Amino acid sequence: MYGIDSSPIRKAFELARTIENPINLSIGQPHFPCPPNIIDAMAEAAREGKTAYTLTGGIPELKEAMARKFLSENGIKYATPDRILVTSGISSALFLLFNALVNPDDECLVISPYFLMYPSMLKFYGAKVLTVKESFGTDDLNSFRKKKIKLIIFSNPSNPTGKVLSKEQLTALANLAEETGAYLISDEIYELFDYDKKFYSIGKDYDKTITLTGFSKTYNMTGLRLATILAPEEVIKALTTLQQYTVVCAPSVTQWAGIEALKTDMSSYIQDYREKRDFVYESLKDFYPLEKSGGAFYYFLKVPIQDEEFTKLAITSKKLILVPGFIFCENKDHVRLSFATEWDNLKRGMTALQELSKELAN
Amino acid sequence: MYGIDSSPIRKAFELARTIENPINLSIGQPHFPCPPNIIDAMAEAAREGKTAYTLTGGIPELKEAMARKFLSENGIKYATPDRILVTSGISSALFLLFNALVNPDDECLVISPYFLMYPSMLKFYGAKVLTVKESFGTDDLNSFRKKKIKLIIFSNPSNPTGKVLSKEQLTALANLAEETGAYLISDEIYELFDYDKKFYSIGKDYDKTITLTGFSKTYNMTGLRLATILAPEEVIKALTTLQQYTVVCAPSVTQWAGIEALKTDMSSYIQDYREKRDFVYESLKDFYPLEKSGGAFYYFLKVPIQDEEFTKLAITSKKLILVPGFIFCENKDHVRLSFATEWDNLKRGMTALQELSKELAN
Known part of the structure; x- marks a missing residue:
């Protein structure tokens, strides 16, 4: 049992509580309330x-x-x-x-x-x-x-x-x-x-x-x-x-x-996330190597530096919270981005990611 | 995992569903609704x-x-x-x-x-x-x-x-x-x-x-x-x-x-069970070897025949549902009786147990 480490996702969740007005794109659950x-x-x-x-x-x-x-x-x-x-x-x-x-x-x-x-x-x-x-x-x-x-x-x-x-x-x-x-x-x-x-x-x-x-x-x-x-x-x-x-x-x-x-019709909720899925793609496709996500509410974004360095930089310089990819695969060059969030938050997040891409290219 | 047998308590619960108007004294939960x-x-x-x-x-x-x-x-x-x-x-x-x-x-x-x-x-x-x-x-x-x-x-x-x-x-x-x-x-x-x-x-x-x-x-x-x-x-x-x-x-x-x-005051519920605890004692003390129960809502009743024979007899002849004691200890001479039930049901149950004691003594 002691071999199971505390989940980095929940650590991100804890971190989000300590930062003022963060851009939290780390959450693995819908942003809308239960109907x-x-x-x-x-x-x-x-x-x-x-x-x-x-x-x-x-x-x-x-x-x-x-x-x-x-x-x-x-x-x-x-x-x-x-x-x-x-x-x-x-x-x-x-x-x-x-x-x-x-x-x-x-x-x-x-x-x-x-x-x-x-x-x-x-x-x-x-x-x-x-x-x-x-x-x-x-x-x-x-x-x-x-x-x-x-x-x-x-x-x-x-x-x-x-x-x-x-x-x-x-x-x-x-x-x-x-x-x-x-x-x-x-x-x-x-x-x-x-x-x-x-x-x-x-x-x-x-x-x-x-x-x-x-x-x-x-x-x-x-x-x-x-x-x-x-x-x-x-x-x-x-x-x-x-x-x-x-x-x-x-x-x-x-x-x-x-x-x-x-019995609940969720189609309007799904449509909202479909639009967010498209918005993320349009916002990031010129900045990161990207395939359009087909489902869930995630992108697994390839980043130009090591994943944990990237997530640390995103938090410290942009207040942007993401999940490092190493917990989901053997590689260390991706981050998980959740678009299950309000439009305002998502837009701020896309701007931050565009800026990060540019800053890292210099 | 396959060594864990299905609980006889839940079997009794299933059985209770198939008998018309049973006296069910097998239940391990309060009979009153959640406040x-x-x-x-x-x-x-x-x-x-x-x-x-x-x-x-x-x-x-x-x-x-x-x-x-x-x-x-x-x-x-x-x-x-x-x-x-x-x-x-x-x-x-x-x-x-x-x-x-x-x-x-x-x-x-x-x-x-x-x-x-x-x-x-x-x-x-x-x-x-x-x-x-x-x-x-x-x-x-x-x-x-x-x-x-x-x-x-x-x-x-x-x-x-x-x-x-x-x-x-x-x-x-x-x-x-x-x-x-x-x-x-x-x-x-x-x-x-x-x-x-x-x-x-x-x-x-x-x-x-x-x-x-x-x-x-x-x-x-x-x-x-x-x-x-x-x-x-x-x-x-x-x-x-x-x-x-x-x-x-x-x-x-x-x-x-x-x-x-x-924050909920449960004292009236407890008082009801205290009276039922006493009622069971008074009803059965002349029929079974009995010590007064001090807590929970159970009596562990010593019976004159093997526990499973007794519970079977209780169901077939009195529609009375009890739990055989062997699942709670190494012996096979007790049954568990729950007094977490309505007065009517409890009274019917005590009458049935008195009758069973007399019938088995003959």
């Missing part, structure tokens, strides 16, 4: 006395609503309630999965750059972490085919890059999982933040996929701790037993809020 | 937008309120916010503690009868579980003094017996912890259910105590997942890091509800 109908549903559930333990696996009403969502929005036909487990957020889901599935020395494949918790937690369970770049083609997976891989995990769309994996890439990963007997874990917490309608749930084609869906990012419910796992029934059974001996169940009122969340 | 001011505080927190991640260790306001509570109600003077961690319920607290502290083959001492999760979880982490009866005297601990004990854990008041440990017993446990270097874990989730004012927090005298305080039982917030750990600062730091990689933080709105809960 009021969801709040109302939670308050209503509490008033109706829904404050007791729920079934360990989650309330049937939410599991049924999720099954309908998987069918209508993700095209996944086999998503019955028996294949769904409600958890206390994606982190809790990852903990259950890794605790249940991973043994020491297991080889696990992670798409890089990666959500920092994947390799940290996998190493905590003694796994060996293999990586492949997110730009991989089918042939790039050949070297893994003869290995005994325990699981393959990725976030799609990606935190920290905003990359949306192509159907070809996802199919190649599913084939690799089938060949090697690996569990395929598709973390789809950013699925609604899909600006060019290119997101694809590989669970649609590969029914052994373990699909993670969170409510935190989509509805700004990060503090309410709610996510679901769709997986083969024997996996769900094992995870449910483990959940009973850890958090027991996801928060009851939050589960009721989740049902309302699924 | 409305607590609900209101939670709804208010949500409306104010407090739906985002909190600090991993919990909101400072709740930690400060808990520090004041430990001082004024438990007489614990060293309870500063730095020594407090907010968790997603007691189960989550136990998970954090056992995961961080217990290594395979560690010897851990549990007071018997015990909360079933203690030995289950300890065994899951590979620990060897030693037990001592809750009626122990100081001398009964002598055989443990030469051992290398990793931790000592008990619930006080006790689930499943309602036993409130004496100050002498607690002092003996603290002395044993000090001598053997064991962590002393006092699970005080039932502290308010203390009918004869005999409950004592050993943390008051022994500052290395790890004190667990839950909100679930006191305020009927079992589904809201909230508890706190008071422990030496280095323990809190280690647990906080681990929490960051599991549930991240306790539910945000629940933490705000917790502050309001601490």
Whole structure:
């Protein structure tokens, strides 16, 4: 346990509190408030006395609503309630999965750059972490085919890059999982933040996929701790037993809020972020090597000096808070920029980044 | 993980759903609703937008309120916010503690009868579980003094017996912890259910105590997942890091509800349970060997046949749902009875138990 370091993201968060009027582009959650109908549903559930333990696996009403969502929005036909487990957020889901599935020395494949918790937690369970770049083609997976891989995990769309994996890439990963007997874990917490309608749930084609869906990012419910796992029934059974001996169940009122969340139209929120995604691209494309982000609310920006030097310079000279890239990949030449913020803040941030680029070029 | 069996308590809960008009005395949570001011505080927190991640260790306001509570109600003077961690319920607290502290083959001492999760979880982490009866005297601990004990854990008041440990017993446990270097874990989730004012927090005298305080039982917030750990600062730091990689933080709105809960006068609820405690004693003392329960909302009833036979007979012939005692101790001659229920239900249950006693005597 002591091998897990405190997250630099949260350190950035702490730092932001100490600087006056900072430009904070480090935050990994939406800037808009949780929609009021969801709040109302939670308050209503509490008033109706829904404050007791729920079934360990989650309330049937939410599991049924999720099954309908998987069918209508993700095209996944086999998503019955028996294949769904409600958890206390994606982190809790990852903990259950890794605790249940991973043994020491297991080889696990992670798409890089990666959500920092994947390799940290996998190493905590003694796994060996293999990586492949997110730009991989089918042939790039050949070297893994003869290995005994325990699981393959990725976030799609990606935190920290905003990359949306192509159907070809996802199919190649599913084939690799089938060949090697690996569990395929598709973390789809950013699925609604899909600006060019290119997101694809590989669970649609590969029914052994373990699909993670969170409510935190989509509805700004990060503090309410709610996510679901769709997986083969024997996996769900094992995870449910483990959940009973850890958090027991996801928060009851939050589960009721989740049902309302699924009915909420988020398109205007997504459109706002689409415009911000475009604005960042237009603002920075002449200053940094840049591909347009396809999803989530991040850019993974290549910077001309070492990442930690860059983030330090950004804070001290521009009050601009970013996250150094080394926590998301093996290299030290990127920073993560979140555009989940107000326009004013984003504009100040783009000006700061333009100035930094010019100053570093001199 | 597969060694952890599904809890018979929850099986009883499932069974209760299938019987028409059962007498359910198996429930491990209060029968009264969560007080409305607590609900209101939670709804208010949500409306104010407090739906985002909190600090991993919990909101400072709740930690400060808990520090004041430990001082004024438990007489614990060293309870500063730095020594407090907010968790997603007691189960989550136990998970954090056992995961961080217990290594395979560690010897851990549990007071018997015990909360079933203690030995289950300890065994899951590979620990060897030693037990001592809750009626122990100081001398009964002598055989443990030469051992290398990793931790000592008990619930006080006790689930499943309602036993409130004496100050002498607690002092003996603290002395044993000090001598053997064991962590002393006092699970005080039932502290308010203390009918004869005999409950004592050993943390008051022994500052290395790890004190667990839950909100679930006191305020009927079992589904809201909230508890706190008071422990030496280095323990809190280690647990906080681990929490960051599991549930991240306790539910945000629940933490705000917790502050309001601490201000809530529960004395009328406690008085109701005190009367029920007495009523059960008067109803059953001539039918079963019985000591008056001192706390929590349980009796651990010695029955004239094997526990599982008795619970089966109670269901089939009286529609009475109880929990077999074998899950709480090494013996098979007790059942757990919860008096956290409506008067009508409790009266029906006492009649059923009187009848069962008579029928079995014939």
